[in-house]
Structure formats: structure tokens, C-alpha cells
Amino acid sequence: MKSRNKGFFYFTIIALLSNDLKAANWSDTSAGVRWGSIFREPYNPHKISKTILNFTHVSQDDYGRNFLLMDYYISDMDDPSKDNATGAEEFYGLYRRTLSYNALAKEPINNNLIKDIHLSSRMDVGYENTHLSPRPFKVRLGGVVDLKIPKGHLEWGLEGVYQKSYNGITNRHFEFEPTLVTWTSWSYPITKKSQINGILEYMGAIGEDGFGNETKPLTILRANYIYDIGQPKGFKVGVGYEQFNNKYSSNNAIDPTKGSDQKAFVLLGSYHF
Template sequence: MHQNQDIFRFAAAAALTCAAIGAQAADWSDTSMGVRWGTKFAEPYNPQDIEKTIVNFTHASGYKYGSNFLNVDFLMSDGKDSNAQEIYVVYRHTLDLGKVTGKSFAFGPVKGLGLTAGFDVNTKNDPGYSSKKRMVVAGPTFMVDVPAGFLNVGVYALWESNKPVGIADRYSYDVHPMLNLAWGIPVGNTGLSFEGFLNYIGDKGKNEFGGPTSPETNLDMTLFYDVSPHIGASKNSFRVGVGYQYWRNKFGNPHSVPGSLAKTPMVRADYHF
């Protein structure tokens, strides 16, 4: 019961964050609700393929000096993961140094430079580990000049902690680096869009049980198709897509750990408003 209350508290906190973002004078914004589903998700120390349904709320907006990004995932597992429920919240704010200073930071393929800060927070009510992750993220973001859409490359430091079942006090890992690529590239005038992210995260020292950690790679990509013109809706309101996630050494667990490697096809749909 306590863990379910924890999930609801994080949902409420996410809603308050959304309200704070919406209160800013945005030059542009995009808000969506989506769902994705797959049958080959993985969790460390669980050798079975897991079916999950993930409902997400996403908000992105830009204002005079930068941009905001918020994503809230509500993940629901099948019985192979104890029918667990999880809330995972990601927030990033990027301050555009060119807009702040009035100077150009362009060089080579890079059109702009930003300073990004934010956090990841999760809570999960599975009986085995019961993650309660807290992570602060900060570092530079390089905005790459692409013909359409966006491509951002971030080099960040991560301050991460967790307090799973069996640990009396919150455990902090070593500060560790992350290379992040995030993109959204329309494919001409086809109605298709290729979107996703790639995180390469360095090892974070010993885990909370004294074992080793390993560098992890998390690739999540989707090819969306805009079905809006076929149902009389405005452009990019309704989209469907196929996605794929490759996650090696999930959460820093070495490759020898069962369930530390995920190769997950997904189907997706979202509604933008």
C-alpha cells in the first residue's frame, strides 16, 4: 500500500511540474499522450521476457532563452514482473547560450550551445528490488544543424542514488558521465518521422550491494507515421509507429546478469494537443 501511495505522490509531483512549465511564456510548445506496448522487455535478475504497456505524458516547449522537456512514463508489467507498476519522470531544461548572450556559438556542424540541467526520478512497486531512483543531470548540449527537425548531443555528469528493498539508507553511486543523443527527423513530406535517443552511460562504481557496475548503452528509436490527414485531423495530431529498444547492461548491471540485455520491438501511438 505504501508503495502505491509513493507512485501517486510522484504522479502528483509530475503534474505540478507540468503546471510550472505551462506557466512560462512559451514561444512554442508540444504536448502529447501516448502508449507503447511490447512483449520482450527485460529486467535485471529476471531471465524471462516481460510484456509491458507504457502510457506516457510528454511536454516540450521553447521560450526566449531556452527550452523545457518533461516526460512521465507509467509502466505496467505482466505477471513475469509481478504485475509491477512504475512511474518514471524525466525533466530537462536547456539554457541556450547564444540566446542569452547574443553571441554565436556555432562551429562545424554545431549551430548552438546550451547548458542543460534536470533530473530523473522513479518509483516501482515490484517485491524484488523496488527501485526509488533519484538522479541529477547537468552538462553542455550541442545543437547540431540538420535540414529539418533536431539533433542534440549532450555530455552530462550524473549524480545518482537509490534506496531499494533491503538497504537502510539511500545509496549514492560514484558521479559518472553520460553521452546523450536525442533526435526528431521528419522524412521529407512522407508523413514519416524518425525519433529517439541514445544514451551511453559510464560505470558508476560499486553498486549498493558491493558488486561491480558496467557501462550501459540504451538505444530507443521509433519510426512514426502521421495518420491525421486520413482521419480529418490537424497535421501530426495522431501518429502510429513501430519502435525498438536495445539496452545493454541495463541500470549498470554487468552483461553476465540475467535480464541485463533488452532487445524490445514495440508498437506505439500518440496524440498531440
């Protein structure tokens, strides 16, 4: 990962954790790992084993919410690095900040359907040490609606997306066409010790990729079953399912390996501070 990206995310972690100590109404910070053996990559015929190290921070203050996620992917040799000496390594991180209508308005929302409405801004960065060497950078702006359900949390978002990247094979930076993304995320307790959570996201096509191929709409589904084996701020374990259609907006219909679609089960564990 580029040193400037490292610096940005380390600074963000420090800022968020400092904010927790001073003004957060609630927060949850965790470090964890996911593992699966049937991941796919576009134009790669193999099923790939990946270990994903993860850091996540969620908090709410008097004005809205913070969400920080950093994933570090380590692939086996079926997804080789640029020098073919090891499996590929990838970093992907994102930060979302929302501003709450209820926090800023004189009269909070009060009905049977909506709990709150947020303005949302998000930034993503990434890097992978493969021959393609992608360096995605994304900015998303829009809104999020918190929906009322009997228990747990359910939200729906709609955002505009601008993104650019780098193609290490053609050695050029390029921009994608702006598009819209809509998504919903949920967390629902089953028992005092267990819950299900996940996210479903749909993003429109983004024009041509770094090789001049037309992209296709992208769909992402992640769903997890989590069990608490300790105190609420302790160890959690679980199983998950991850599905990508047209991964990275690559057109699976013209991918001879069909690696642009992924259906993978994962084992996961985390420690919550």
C-alpha cells in the same frame, strides 16, 4: 509513487503549461502508449509484456528549452509486484531545462556546424512496487550542442551524473559514484507525414549497486518510426526498437538469466495537443 514525487511532477506540468500560454515560442504536448512483449529485467529469466503510458512536453521560450517526460510501466505476471498479486508497476519521470547561448549572448553562433549551445540541467525520479522497490533519484548537469543538418533536429550532450536509490530487500538507501553520460538525440522527417526519431546514450559505471556488486557502463538505444494519421496536432502511430546493454548498470556478464541486456520491439501511438 511517493506523494512528494507526485506533487513535484504535477506542479511541474502546471508550471510548464502555464509558461506555454504566456511565453513559449513553440511547444508540443502529447499523451501516448507503447506496448511490447519481449522486455527484460535484470536477473529475471522471462520475456515480459509491458504497457507504457506516457506524457511528454517539449517547449522553447526566449531563454531555452523545457523537456518533461513521465512513463508509467505496467508489467505482466512474469515481472511480479511485491505482493505477487499483479504485475509490477513503475513510474519514471524526468525534467530537463536548458539555457541557450544564442538567446543570452550579444552575438549568436553563426557557422556551418553548430546552431546553438545550451547549459543543461536535469532531474529524474522513479519508483517500482517490486521486492527490490527501487527509488532512483538523479541529477545531471552539463551542456548540449545543437548541430546543423539540412532538415530535422540533431543534438549532442555531455553531462555529469549524481544518483542515489533504495534497496527494499536490504532495506537501505545508498548512493552511486558520480559519472559522465554522453548522448545524442535526433528527429528527421522522411515525408510530410512520417519521421524517424530516437536517442543513443552511454553512461559510465557508477561503482557498487545496492548488493555490493560492481556496476558496468550502460548503453541505451531508442529508435522510432512515426506516421501522422491526422493533423500535426493529432494522432500519430508507429513502431520502435529499444535496446539496453547492462540495464540499470547491472553487469549482464554475471547475470545468469542474461536479463540485463534487452532488445525489444514496441508498437506505439500518441495524441499531440
